[in-house]
Amino acid sequence: MPISDKEIKLVDKMLGGDRLALARLITMVESRHPSVLEILKGINPKTGRAYTIGVTGPPGAGKSTLVNEVIQAFRKKDNKIGVIAVDPSSPFTGGAVLGDRIRMQNHTLDDNVFIRSLGSRGSHGGLSRATKEIMKLYDAFGMDYIIIETVGVGQTELDIIDLADTVLVVLVPEAGDSVQTMKAGLMEIGDIFIVNKADREGADRLSKEIQFMISLKPKEDEWKIPVVLTSAHESKGIVEVVREIERHKAFQIDGDLLKEKRVKRREEEFFEILSEIIERKISEDLRSNELRRILDLVKNGELDPYEGAELILSKILHHRQGLN
Amino acid sequence: MPISDKEIKLVDKMLGGDRLALARLITMVESRHPSVLEILKGINPKTGRAYTIGVTGPPGAGKSTLVNEVIQAFRKKDNKIGVIAVDPSSPFTGGAVLGDRIRMQNHTLDDNVFIRSLGSRGSHGGLSRATKEIMKLYDAFGMDYIIIETVGVGQTELDIIDLADTVLVVLVPEAGDSVQTMKAGLMEIGDIFIVNKADREGADRLSKEIQFMISLKPKEDEWKIPVVLTSAHESKGIVEVVREIERHKAFQIDGDLLKEKRVKRREEEFFEILSEIIERKISEDLRSNELRRILDLVKNGELDPYEGAELILSKILHHRQGLN
Numbered sequence A, B: 001m002p003i004s005d006k007e008i009k010l011v012d013k014m015l016g017g018d019r020l021a022l023a024r025l026i027t028m029v030e031s032r033h034p035s036v037l038e039i040l041k042g043i044n045p046k047t048g049r050a051y052t053i054g055v056t057g058p059p060g061a062g063k064s065t066l067v068n069e070v071i072q073a074f075r076k077k078d079n080k081i082g083v084i085a086v087d088p089s090s091p092f093t094g095g096a097v098l099g100d101r102i103r104m105q106n107h108t109l110d111d112n113v114f115i116r117s118l119g120s121r122g123s124h125g126g127l128s129r130a131t132k133e134i135m136k137l138y139d140a141f142g143m144d145y146i147i148i149e150t151v152g153v154g155q156t157e158l159d160i161i162d163l164a165d166t167v168l169v170v171l172v173p174e175a176g177d178s179v180q181t182m183k184a185g186l187m188e189i190g191d192i193f194i195v196n197k198a199d200r201e202g203a204d205r206l207s208k209e210i211q212f213m214i215s216l217k218p219k220e221d222e223w224k225i226p227v228v229l230t231s232a233h234e235s236k237g238i239v240e241v242v243r244e245i246e247r248h249k250a251f252q253i254d255g256d257l258l259k260e261k262r263v264k265r266r267e268e269e270f271f272e273i274l275s276e277i278i279e280r281k282i283s284e285d286l287r288s289n290e291l292r293r294i295l296d297l298v299k300n301g302e303l304d305p306y307e308g309a310e311l312i313l314s315k316i317l318h319h320r321q322g323l324n
Helices: A005-015 A019-030 A036-046 A063-076 A098-107 A127-141 A177-187 A203-216 A238-254 A257-285 A289-299 A305-318 B005-015 B019-030 B036-046 B063-076 B098-107 B127-141 B177-187 B203-216 B238-254 B257-285 B289-299 B305-318
Strands: A051-057 A081-087 A113-119 A145-151 A166-171 A192-195 A227-229 B051-057 B081-087 B113-119 B145-151 B166-171 B192-195 B227-229
Touching (some): A005 A127, A019 A127, A036 A257, A051 A063, A063 A145, A063 A238, A081 A127, A257 B305, A305 B036, A305 B257, B005 B019, B005 B036, B005 B127, B019 B036, B019 B113, B019 B127, B036 B127, B063 B238, B081 B127, B127 B257, B177 B203, B203 B227, B227 B238, B289 B305
Parallel strands (some): A051 A145, B051 B145, B166 B192
16 A cells, blocks of 8 residues: 555654654554555664663563663663553553553653553554564654563563563562462573562572572573662662663674674564565455455365465466456 | 375374374474475365364363363263363463363373363464464364363463354452453453352352343344353363353354354465465575575665565566576
8 A cells, every 4th residue: 555645744753753643653553554564664764773672570570660760760861762561461552551651651741751552452463563563663763772561471472582682581579489480481581680679578589599590591692691689669770770781782782793683683574574565465466356256265165275375376476467 | 395195194094083193293283394284285174073162261260170071071972072271371381281281181091082282382383373273183183072271361362262163251259350350351252151169159249240241241143141150170060061052052053153153264264374375485485596685685784674575576476487
């Protein structure tokens, strides 16, 4: 679908710093507006600058409070920040995390901070796709840092490690089997570990436990995973968190690791785009009577779906001129 | 990829009732063996008979115990049963549900019951795809009923309502905000509600609450959603559950609703197969130098991914003869 003048104007406004235009474009991405592909194509040359930080951990670990503090620290350095708060288990768009969002509201009057919540129900086409596309919008908008906050409950639809340049894992001094299980999965993905609510009993023990688990990990590169103690609600330890993020960023830039990650991501993105334009091509071709007839035969069980698919593919590939 | 003689033999064995062959084919599906498409194509003519029951509800509702009892009831009617236990939040294949699986073990010596657990980590290509494909295998194997058990925690990767002919929602008399939230999502999808652990206090109140919520639902068809009280661990109420399943099945057959559902599912399946064979075609074509060069330019950021994708699509479509 060709992009309309109205949409071009909206993109231009967004690129010029208009927050309302950004908000509208995010909504279009979420609802799979037919021009999404064209919009993303239009902004692509403006992307590639933002650094992405993933923040994950079990529910109740104080992730939102921590993110809030990290935003403030970045703002003091005059960085522009975009936040995507993802809750895959929430059937409401931002409903279940409303309390947390309200806590983040003190940034909403700041023009250089933009926060968006994503629940499963609001994002057609999957959370992972919506998150990636909003990241693109934030990047084009000129965000220096993009923070993706998500609940870490085993393997979820959203693999934060595929999206983030630095992954923060936030844990709290609390026992319980479920936390233990979660930790196992989270141990593998953290670049920086944070023991939040460090004023609680057991913080030192948890910190040592994490240090020990880190020491067992096979070393893939020279990055020494740090463990930072914080009390986010008292703004304690935040300077250290930001310092470690910047250290990890510098480490990855120096060793060309960031470049490698981005090459890999561009490849993945490319195949996703390719699939999408092919899907669109097919749905356009299905408007033709011939392909429509094949679909109907399959729907009624008169034609094997595998044979039908092969038939359509061969028609698209070889008899292109004869269609439409 | 053409199917090998060994694989044809495996499929023949499975169709002949060999359980080990079925187990091997399921493993091939889970690990995305290159011949999966051909295998599924091969068994397709043998499918279409099985009736699928989805069982969902919050953790701790006693779903596995209930499924266990329902299996026994179906076995008394000499039905063949296939079970797929899905836990999207589990990073282990069946790890987190090990206890439940052990409870189901009393069927493992029964040749007419087959149980498979799916965790996220074990299933390449997504839980939803793996579940659908294992359903196909069960169907071809001659299962009369396929039971899909999954934890209902908001919207998960696996939408049981898209897969199941009858959806059972299992709840227990327990308060708590999270359960309340869950219920809201579950209320929409249940064809039959089960109040399990009905010997507990609050069972009657919960039953009335569900009845009331059902009464608020806009009626889409003439099916009157029943609420059944069970104590699965004492085998109480199971006969009623099975009776309601069979009643819902008959209701859907009489009103052509089952036929409609299957037409819709065949359509979805068809597009999934189409996407898959196109993806495969592209990855084959990428072996050619020309397409490979485009991919490399995109990976290095020298070519816009959108332009690259359009270039590849136009090459596949129009210059077919010139490739390879």
